Amino acid sequence: MHTMTSTQNGTTTEMRCVAALGNGTFTREKALNVTAAFSNVFIDDDQGSHFRLVVREPSGSFI
Numbered sequence: 001m002h003t004m005t006s007t008q009n010g011t012t013t014e015m016r017c018v019a020a021l022g023n024g025t026f027t028r029e030k031a032l033n034v035t036a037a038f039s040n041v042f043i044d045d046d047q048g049s050h051f052r053l054v055v056r057e058p059s060g061s062f063i
Contacts, residue, residue, distance in 0.1 A: 026053075035053075040055060040056050042056060
């Protein structure tokens with residue numbers, strides 16, 4: 001289990017956190033931890049059995 005901390009010093013922090021999830025699939029629990037830690041990371045296209053974790057600019061566009 002990884003502990004995530006947020007200094008909110010810009011996009012770099014958020015991208016490192018998302019990159020820490022690694023390649024391939026990840027659990028909903030991990031995704032929820034990331035979305036709780038950062039204001040610009042969201043779960044999109046939630047189908048129940050699968051979803052997408054996305055990082056957005058303040059304007060709403062994808063990073």
